[in-house]
Amino acid sequence: MKKTFTASAGLIWTFWLLLGFGSVFFIFFAANARSAFGPEKELRVGYFPNVTHAHALIAQNMALEGRGWFEERLPGVTITWHGFNAGPSAMEALFAKAVDCTYVGPNPVLNAYLRAKGGVAVVSGAVRGGAGLVVPADSALSEPTHFKGKRIATPQLGNTQDIACRYWLTQAGLKVTMAGGDVSLIPVPNPSILPLFVKGEVDAAWTVEPWVSRLELEGRGKLLYAEPAATSLTTVLSANAAWADREPDLARRFSQAHQELTEWIRQNPDEAQRRVADELTRQMRRTFPLELVKHAWPRLVFENAVNAEDFIFSLKAAQDAGFVRNVNMGLEKLVAWP
Structure with a gap:
């Protein structure tokens, strides 16, 4: 029996042919694109x-x-x-x-x-x-010398705010050592500073935004000293x-x-x-x-x-x-x- 090549069969054949060429072209293009940009x-x-x-x-x-x-x-x-x-x-x-x-x-x-x-x-x-130093809104602490015998939270021993706090205190003549001294600096991860501040387990906190704002807005604190942005x-x-x-x-x-x-x-x-x-x-x-x-x-x-x-x-x-x-x-x- 003689086979008839219909128009629909021709369209299907053409579709698969184009799809095959398209796939080859895509693979070639993608490979060259990766080559142009180098390996991932x-x-x-x-x-x-x-x-x-x-x-x-x-x-x-x-x-x-x-x-x-x-x-x-x-x-x-x-x-x-x-x-x-x-x-x-x-x-x-x-x-x-x-x-x-x-x-x-x-x-x-x-x-x-x-x-x-x-x-x-x-x-x-x-x-x-x-960054800066936050104290409770009703605190009488207003200058560095007032912090003698107090506890200040900082994010981590030796981090930027911890060192800035130590410098601010020592410039006022207070002795601040790695452990002890006139003021106790307590390294606490930033997320843990707020609950300690609210409970009164620290007298102040030297930290950085957004924790400064959280201490002000959620912990009823006030910014005593802000590190100058300039x-x-x-x-x-x-x-x-x-x-x-x-x-x-x-x-x-x-x-x-x-x-x-x-x-x-x-x-x-x-x-x-x-x-x-x-x-x-x-x-x-x-x-x-x-x-x-x-x-x-x-x-x-x-x-x-x-x-x-x-x-x-x-x-x-x-x-x-x-x-x-x-x-x-x-x-x-x-x-x-x-």
């Missing part, structure tokens, strides 16, 4: 769930919507985020090669740089201001120096993308605040009020500029606090713009 890479970035680490929070929030800030600017790179409570633990992870870069305060970076004789580099500024580094972007040397192009592009995000934050404060509140809500698994972020925001200065001179105050404070003793190297290599 992973960039591991540390941060804290604080308003002063807004860059990391906003970037993660955008990524959830499929429009990640860093992902769009770093094709072929997978960004993974690693949360920490305070600077010393973040620097330990950096030196252990558990992260490649981290947002962190200036003092842990400085201490790590001096103790390891390098090994870490600051690749951009991020935030200034947003002169106080709060957050910088640092990198493992060996990683930056091994991946100079990636380090440069990530730093550039971070600096572009700083400008976006400055130009879009309302959306930036909303995204910070949304991301903190997601990570803390409970509602983080937008009003709290708005309360903290005016105390922050988002700025990329940073240089070695910015660390001179941090160095003096760390020396006076006993965290740094013999400094036998300069700070000129600490800030290394990629």
